[in-house]
Amino acid sequence: MANNALGYIIIDGTETQIRGAALVTDAKGFPVDFVRTDPLRPDQLSRILYGESFGKYAKEKLILESLLDAVETDPQIWICNDADILAPLREKSRIKSVLLEESPHVPLDAAGHIETTADPGVFLIQANTNGAPFRAEFPGGIRPEEVQQTGAILTEAAATMDILEPFARLEKALNFLASGARV
């Protein structure tokens, strides 16, 4: 287990095709584990039986579980960009999980600073010194200590890497693979 590793989960797609990937990086953002799923093409029967809930079901039960089963290196925190998988990610991995996005907010006082927002479970975390704070959404019922710990982990990581950059690399890799090319 890499103690300072950050994990990234991305699941995207359309009604007819869903795919996912998980990346674990070291403190520099260098990949130490990467798995991706084959594109999931839901059959007609599943779409009929599950109806509108199929997308959530597929993300949570088919893609997310497969990725977590396949990842060999546990990160100290999982970062995702999809609210649908935030709670299941925390529950299944038993590792701190956060939905992280850029925010339009002006920079907070200093790196490591955390502010609450009007939305429950959503905080502003100033992890880096050069940029806007992150909008950090936590699963329901999050403990204040866990928010503080997450803020500390992100602040430490932001000193050596660009926290959100791995999402772009994951997208790029998935698009490349989806185009039929072999990496």
Place this chain on the structure above:
Amino acid sequence: MGLRDFIARRVSRRVDVYRIDDFSVEPPETVSIKKRVDTVRLKPEIACDVSRPFEFSEITEKMKANAVNVKLAEKMPKAHNHRIKHFVKEDVKTHTLQFTKKPKTWSLLKQLQALPQERENVLKYMKKRPETLRNEVILACYGPIVEGGVLKLALNKQRGTLLVWYKAGSRQLKAKYAYLIRRLGLGGKPEWRWE
């Protein structure tokens, strides 16, 4: 026609008219040719016995519908005025429902390690310039980058970003910022400076 009628017609051109109130002809007997078949309630009523709620995972792979000891009707329904020639007595068929399976996962670590990280120019966020660059024009600033772990750097001039390739296995963690600068007064080429 009697004589009286004959004379009455010839003489007075009149004819007696009689009302007949009593029909003695019986209407013909009618026989129903309608065929009627009794309907029988199916028993027992088929119901799903679910003693606990299903989880998604329990029905992800396969779900098989089983019918055990199901008699659709106790006896054959009666047909009145007709003989049943054909009675369909089919067994309850079972079908295996194939749900969407979990997708296969692939580990592609080496391939992803070959992809560079992309750093954006963070100059606009810089609150103060480094003391050592007081006499230089700062064109761009990229970071944080662990200088000791860098394998290769490349400036993406179209996007204005810096591509960073790290060496695999490097344990360096001291991060710096890469500044693209131009020295004042010399008119020289832009150069890189780590701070």
